[in-house]
Amino acid sequence: xxxxxxxxxxxxxxxxxxxxxxxxxxxxxxxxxxxxxxxxxxxxxxxxxxxxxxxxxxxxxxxxxxxxxxxxxxxxxxxxxxxxxxxxxxxxxxxxxxxxxxxxxxxxxxxxxxxxxxxxxxxxxxxxxxxxxxxxxxxxxxxxxxxxxxxxxxxxxxxxxxxxxxxxxxxxxxxxxxxxxxxxxxxxxxxxxxxxxxxxxxxxxxxxxxxxxxxxxxxxxxxxxxxxxxxxxxxxxxxxxxxxxxxxxxxxxxxxxxxxxxxxxxxxxxxxxxxxxxxxxxxxxxxxxxxxxxxxxxxxxxxxxxxxxxxxxxxxxxxxxxxxxxxxxxxxxxxxxxxxxxxxxxxxxxxxxxxxxxxxxxxxxxxxxxxxxxxxxxxxxxxxxxxxxxxxxxxxxxxxxxxxxxxxxxxxxxxxxxxxxxxxxxxxxxxxxxxxxxxxxxxxxxxxxxxxxxxxxxxxxxxxxxxxxxxxxxxxxxxx
Amino acid sequence: xxxxxxxxxxxxxxxxxxxxxxxxxxxxxxxxxxxxxxxxxxxxxxxxxxxxxxxxxxxxxxxxxxxxxxxxxxxxxxxxxxxxxxxxxxxxxxxxxxxxxxxxxxxxxxxxxxxxxxxxxxxxxxxxxxxxxxxxxxxxxxxxxxxxxxxxxxxxxxxxxxxxxxxxxxxxxxxxxxxxxxxxxxxxxxxxxxxxxxxxxxxxxxxxxxxxxxxxxxxxxxxxxxxxxxxxxxxxxxxxxxxxxxxxxxxxxxxxxxxxxxxxxxxxxxxxxxxxxxxxxxxxxxxxxxxxxxxxxxxxxxxxxxxxxxxxxxxxxxxxxxxxxxxxxxxxxxxxxxxxxxxxxxxxxxxxxxxxxxxxxxxxxxxxxxxxxxxxxxxxxxxxxxxxxxxxxxxxx
Numbered sequence: 001x002x003x004x005x006x007x008x009x010x011x012x013x014x015x016x017x018x019x020x021x022x023x024x025x026x027x028x029x030x031x032x033x034x035x036x037x038x039x040x041x042x043x044x045x046x047x048x049x050x051x052x053x054x055x056x057x058x059x060x061x062x063x064x065x066x067x068x069x070x071x072x073x074x075x076x077x078x079x080x081x082x083x084x085x086x087x088x089x090x091x092x093x094x095x096x097x098x099x100x101x102x103x104x105x106x107x108x109x110x111x112x113x114x115x116x117x118x119x120x121x122x123x124x125x126x127x128x129x130x131x132x133x134x135x136x137x138x139x140x141x142x143x144x145x146x147x148x149x150x151x152x153x154x155x156x157x158x159x160x161x162x163x164x165x166x167x168x169x170x171x172x173x174x175x176x177x178x179x180x181x182x183x184x185x186x187x188x189x190x191x192x193x194x195x196x197x198x199x200x201x202x203x204x205x206x207x208x209x210x211x212x213x214x215x216x217x218x219x220x221x222x223x224x225x226x227x228x229x230x231x232x233x234x235x236x237x238x239x240x241x242x243x244x245x246x247x248x249x250x251x252x253x254x255x256x257x258x259x260x261x262x263x264x265x266x267x268x269x270x271x272x273x274x275x276x277x278x279x280x281x282x283x284x285x286x287x288x289x290x291x292x293x294x295x296x297x298x299x300x301x302x303x304x305x306x307x308x309x310x311x312x313x314x315x316x317x318x319x320x321x322x323x324x325x326x327x328x329x330x331x332x333x334x335x336x337x338x339x340x341x342x343x344x345x346x347x348x349x350x351x352x353x354x355x356x357x358x359x360x361x362x363x364x365x366x367x368x369x370x371x372x373x374x375x376x377x378x379x380x381x382x383x384x385x386x387x388x389x390x391x392x393x394x395x396x397x398x399x400x401x402x403x404x405x406x407x408x409x410x411x412x413x414x415x416x417x418x419x420x421x422x423x424x425x426x427x428x429x430x431x432x433x434x435x436x437x438x439x440x441x442x443x444x445x446x447x448x449x450x451x452x453x454x455x456x457x458x459x460x461x462x463x464x465x466x467x468x469x470x471x472x473x474x475x476x477x478x479x480x
Numbered sequence: 481x482x483x484x485x486x487x488x489x490x491x492x493x494x495x496x497x498x499x500x501x502x503x504x505x506x507x508x509x510x511x512x513x514x515x516x517x518x519x520x521x522x523x524x525x526x527x528x529x530x531x532x533x534x535x536x537x538x539x540x541x542x543x544x545x546x547x548x549x550x551x552x553x554x555x556x557x558x559x560x561x562x563x564x565x566x567x568x569x570x571x572x573x574x575x576x577x578x579x580x581x582x583x584x585x586x587x588x589x590x591x592x593x594x595x596x597x598x599x600x601x602x603x604x605x606x607x608x609x610x611x612x613x614x615x616x617x618x619x620x621x622x623x624x625x626x627x628x629x630x631x632x633x634x635x636x637x638x639x640x641x642x643x644x645x646x647x648x649x650x651x652x653x654x655x656x657x658x659x660x661x662x663x664x665x666x667x668x669x670x671x672x673x674x675x676x677x678x679x680x681x682x683x684x685x686x687x688x689x690x691x692x693x694x695x696x697x698x699x700x701x702x703x704x705x706x707x708x709x710x711x712x713x714x715x716x717x718x719x720x721x722x723x724x725x726x727x728x729x730x731x732x733x734x735x736x737x738x739x740x741x742x743x744x745x746x747x748x749x750x751x752x753x754x755x756x757x758x759x760x761x762x763x764x765x766x767x768x769x770x771x772x773x774x775x776x777x778x779x780x781x782x783x784x785x786x787x788x789x790x791x792x793x794x795x796x797x798x799x800x801x802x803x804x805x806x807x808x809x810x811x812x813x814x815x816x817x818x819x820x821x822x823x824x825x826x827x828x829x830x831x832x833x834x835x836x837x838x839x840x841x842x843x844x845x846x847x848x849x850x851x852x853x854x855x856x857x858x859x860x861x862x863x864x865x866x867x868x869x870x871x872x873x874x875x876x877x
Contacts, residue, residue: 040522043735046521046727047618051648081773090729142734142735273773274773274782277652278651
């Protein structure tokens with residue numbers, strides 16, 4: 001019999017707001033020392049009252065709009081109770097009855113073609129702390145830095161049917177949310193986490209099979225493996241009766257490549273949701289809604305099309321740029337200054353991207369000012385600064401955003417000299433001390449010429465028009 | 481018996497005592513529970529801060545019943561206080577002994593109002609949202625109100641003017657611009673007949689005396705029937721216990737609160753710690769609250785209580801179209817004897833028939849001369865004027 005897999009994803013996304021959802025502690029403490037970004041409020045101490053961070057609502061609305069959702073104009077917070085040591089108040093403030101955004105969709109594309117995945121809802125909530133188990137001392141410590149960091153949970157309808165589609169969906173969410181700058185969506189940092197709801201049924205059947213929920217996948221690769229494993233397990237159970245499927249929560253173990261049923265206690269059955277009386281309903285008026293709508297970025301596809309149709313970029317370059325909003329923004333402001341899309345994209349896809357890679361930075365971390373880059377591109381294309389020195393200036397711009405390329409070039413002796421006397425003198429010196437290379441060249445070895453050229457260029461610190469140097473060098477050798 | 485701990489002997493006519501639901505950074509705040517024995521908060525109460533900033537001096541903390549849900553404080557971890565065979569409230573004792581001019585308290589389930597009525601004191605439970613709850617032990621957040629108790633309406637009024645604020649740290653505070661203060665003097669007062677059915681002779685006399693004093697002052701007192709207001713009791717018991725259950729769930733022995741010495745594993749740590757530290761009344765409230773919020777009961781019970789609350793608020797609004805204030809008892813009797821408390825441990829869930837209406841609706845309520853006056857939102861000032869009439873003319877118990 002042929003089977004089909006029915007998958008719904010619950011994706012938690014950590015928002016990039018400066019402060020936490022209900023207090024003013026920093027929300028960006030990834031990697032910080034434990035318990036250095038905490039206060040009585042996010043530690044659940046009695047007497048503290050939650051005050052909603054407006055930016056969290058802004059960011060969540062943005063996310064909702066990016067995913068084509070309807071924004072609930074009156075949105076409320078609820079308490080969800082369960083006992084776990086990383087949850088200091090023993091309840092989580094979340095949205096159960098009136099989430100911020102509902103009924104959206106995203107388009108994905110896989111080898112099977114295009115498909116629309118419906119979003120059931122997006123709700124805002126606070127994250128919990130983190131347990132750190134110390135095996136040596138056989139004890140557990142709690143780090144509350146992450147406690148009350150704002151999250152949105154994006155709940156899809158069960159419209160996905162394969163690991164490939166799940167991957168495409170997650171990548172789609174990733175790019176859209178990063179474009180809106182609401183989250184870094186970094187699975188390795190825990191700012192994007194995903195639970196998988198999965199069931200299997202005979203192809204064509206309209207009755208859903210037994211559904212299991214899987215947690216604890218730390219990468220898209222793990223999610224794909226987990227879906228494939230769980231699908232096979234379900235089919236095996238249906239075909240061969242190897243086990244009886246029950247509705248349960250399972251933990252994915254990436255090392256063994258298997259999912260395991262979690263103990264009953266780990267999966268609280270009843271969360272006792274009720275409206276939080278301490279948080280007044282958030283009412284979103286037209287002005288607020290429109291302000292957020294106006295702040296939305298151009299969608300990646302729209303940018304791509306514009307880059308190709310209006311700026312004459314090729315498909316490959318356009319695809320490179322739309323990997324990150326930071327790249328797009330830098331490119332666009334550089335282009336506005338240097339007026340050459342071709343130059344601007346070349347700098348982006350070669351120099352800027354390799355500098356980012358060398359520094360082990362993500363594209364989103366690019367902080368170079370696009371206008372400054374545009375000025376640098378102009379300096380190089382106008383022949384005032386050599387390409388190699390241009391690269392050095394760019395590298396300096398990564399360190400210091402306030403650098404002016406022209407001033408920096410002047411201060412660091414990087415301005416191209418048009419003094420032919422100096423070039424001729426350098427050529428004479430280099431040729432005189434490299435007679436072997438000259439001889440090789442004269443015997444027809446083109447490489448030898450480039451070696452001589454390179455040495456002259458180095459001697460001139462790159463501050464020389466390559467064409468002029470080539471001509472003078474060739475003429476000088478010919479005249480020998 | 482521990483009434484209160486005095487930090488230093490203060491000879492001052494502006495000594496305030498705070499009950500043990502009000503968080504202080506220098507004294508421990510136990511909420512009357514073994515669970516928080518010795519707990520010193522990192523933050524202090526906003527309302528208390530207002531008082532000390534205005535020149536009041538904190539004399540000490542008075543003990544309360546466990547999480548302030550009982551009758552008058554008899555479930556305190558430090559034991560009940562009995563005087564002449566009747567249970568009395570610690571803050572009331574301090575005021576009667578003239579050791580403080582005002583007590584800052586948290587009114588959760590009416591214990592402050594019952595205590596004031598039974599001790600012949602004045603208390604003010606202001607309109608919900610006019611005094612910051614920042615720095616108070618949360619119990620039933622939708623009704624918890626920082627309140628005052630003093631020997632007379634004048635002291636209450638002075639302190640009330642100081643603690644009223646719109647605190648940005650409390651999201652439920654009502655902005656000043658939205659506080660539509662009632663200034664017209666009270667002319668028509670209603671007595672709700674159904675609330676008079678189960679009160680004893682002494683309470684009846686207090687109501688009659690108050691009504692007479694008001695009539696003498698030219699205020700019309702009319703007895704009416706209203707069945708909606710009486711539904712406040714069951715609805716409030718549901719809401720209060722549910723919120724309490726949720727709010728005390730933080731005391732699990734992990735981050736704070738009593739931790740059992742003997743346990744194996746995290747579940748036992750939770751269970752043993754809570755079993756050891758919570759008293760019977762609190763446990764009953766937790767179990768009841770947990771039950772009302774469970775997935776099976778939420779719509780049937782909790783959601784219905786929320787809807788009932790809306791109906792009650794509307795019923796009050798309709799009453800206050802016709803009347804300026806309601807005159808009602810604060811309790812069914814002027815004395816809770818040791819015997820009553822022992823025989824009927826759940827007595828408070830009946831006695832809050834008289835206090836739940838103001839708790840569930842967030843309306844202001846003033847106790848004076850052994851009776852209770854409730855009025856529309858932001859009518860504290862005119863209610864105090866009216867209470868002053870009763871104070872002068874009413875029966876002194």
